Amino acid sequence: MAKQSMSAHKTAATPKPLDLDLRPGQSIELLKELHILTREGKLNQDSRRKLKQVYHLYQFVEKLLKELPASDTGPTLADHGAGKSYLGFIIYDLFFKALDQGTIYGIETRSELVASSQALAQRLGFGRMQFLNLSAAESAHSEALPAQIDVVTALHACDSATDDAIAFGLQKKAQCMVLVPCCQAELARALNRNKALNLQRTPLAELWRHPLHTREMGSQLTNVLRCLYLESQGYQVTVTELVGWEHSMKNELILAKYTGQKKRAAGERLLALLREFGVTQCMQARFAGVFLGDAPGQDER
Numbered sequence: 698m699a700k701q702s703m704s705a706h707k708t709a710a711t712p713k714p715l716d717l718d719l720r721p722g723q724s725i726e727l728l729k730e731l732h733i734l735t736r737e738g739k740l741n742q743d744s745r746r747k748l749k750q751v752y753h754l755y756q757f758v759e760k761l762l763k764e765l766p767a768s769d770t771g772p773t774l775a776d777h778g779a780g781k782s783y784l785g786f787i788i789y790d791l792f793f794k795a796l797d798q799g800t801i802y803g804i805e806t807r808s809e810l811v812a813s814s815q816a817l818a819q820r821l822g823f824g825r826m827q828f829l830n831l832s833a834a835e836s837a838h839s840e841a842l843p844a845q846i847d848v849v850t851a852l853h854a855c856d857s858a859t860d861d862a863i864a865f866g867l868q869k870k871a872q873c874m875v876l877v878p879c880c881q882a883e884l885a886r887a888l889n890r891n892k893a894l895n896l897q898r899t900p901l902a903e904l905w906r907h908p909l910h911t912r913e914m915g916s917q918l919t920n921v922l923r924c925l926y927l928e929s930q931g932y933q934v935t936v937t938e939l940v941g942w943e944h945s946m947k948n949e950l951i952l953a954k955y956t957g958q959k960k961r962a963a964g965e966r967l968l969a970l971l972r973e974f975g976v977t978q979c980m981q982a983r984f985a986g987v988f989l990g991d992a993p994g995q996d997e998r
Contacts, residue, residue: 724790730817731783751787754875754939757952758784758850761873762792764954765847771799772847775869777833777862778854779803782814782826789823802846803828804836833861837868847872853879860983863923866953867930867986874927874953877939878920883983884976885915891975901973918974920949922967926984927953929964 728734733744740748758774765772771793776785782803793799803826805811811830818826829841833854836842846869851862859878866874888895888905895902905914924934932953939950964987971977971984981988 720791722795724821727786727790727821730821731781731786747783750939751783754784754852754877754950755787755791757950758788758848758875759792761848761875761952761954762788765872771796773800773802773843773845774848774850775802775804775836775842775846775865777804777836777849777851777865778858779805779810779814779828780807781810782817782828784850784852785814785826786817786821786823789826793825794823798825800825800827802826802842804831804833806830806832833858833865837861837865842869845870848875849873850875852877855880857883857983860923863927870955872955874932874951876923876951876953878916878923878949878951881916881919882912883915884919884922884980885912887976887979888915888918888974890979895975898975899973918970920951922970922980922984924951925963925967925970926987927951928960929967929987931955931957931959933958 725734725738728748729736729738733748734740762772762774774785774788776782776788779785782805785801785803789801793801803811803814805814805828808830811828814826814828818824818828827841829836829839831839831841833851846866849862849866849869849871851859851874854862854876856879859876859881860883862876863874865871889908889911892902892906892911896906905911920936924936927934933956935952937950937952939948967984967987968977971980
């Protein structure tokens with residue numbers, strides 16, 4: 698009887714820290730530090746949803762990392778707009794830690810988040826994580842990063858920061874890019890500036906006549922142009938929903954894998970769309986690669 702009582706007491710005193718499937722060797726301490734788990738190892742509904750979101754995105758990244766060719770130094774990954782580096786820490790914990798090689802670079806403009814991430818990585822012994830207080834645009838020219846990066850991620854990088862992450866990936870000859878765009882306002886502003894002229898020119902301008910539609914059309918067109926640009930620069934592109942982020946309207950996931958097969962037709966379609974929507978001049982710098990040797994000319998309607 699005493700033995701049974703002791704066993705029952707032990708079971709009651711050792712609650713499961715998670716009601717989710719944890720990967721072998723996953724750090725419970727990390728989940729607590731990221732405030733996904735409470736100090737008692739409990740998981741509330743909001744944290745459960747957040748963890749599922751990160752897990753779901755990690756599955757895409759893990760597959761791409763496994764497909765990379767082997768190297769002596771291991772894979773490199775740059776996470777743009779890292780924030781508190783939830784994604785970077787989970788990727789390191791589940792993949793890089795066991796691999797015992799490779800480096801993750803967290804790129805973030807808020808210095809306090811960079812400092813806190815550095816301190817957390819040190820506490821956890823995640824020695825191959827580096828955090829840089831830079832914008833995505835600045836990071837492309839920073840000597841703190843290697844000349845080549847294997848995987849580029851940008852999770853909810855706002856507005857043109859996603860385009861800067863793409864430019865970074867192209868410059869660093871990235872094998873893969875994983876992008877979840879957010880707040881695509883730059884193109885919407887350009888559409889708004891030319892609205893009156895376009896309404897006279899084409900009935901298609903009715904698609905963005907109202908402010909709400911301008912915002913939505915700007916968001917949709919921005920991502921379409923990004924995909925065409927990546928294809929024109931030698932990437933195979935897949936667009937899907939980031940299932941599990943139901944609480945977010947920004948649920949579009951762009952996966953790009955480098956094949957080296959540049960699609961001229963994609964570049965031509967990109968230029969045609971810029972002309973059709975009357976935004977060639979203001980978007981030319983964003984898609985510089987397709988303008989090399991091209992003269993879009995006079996049709997800036």
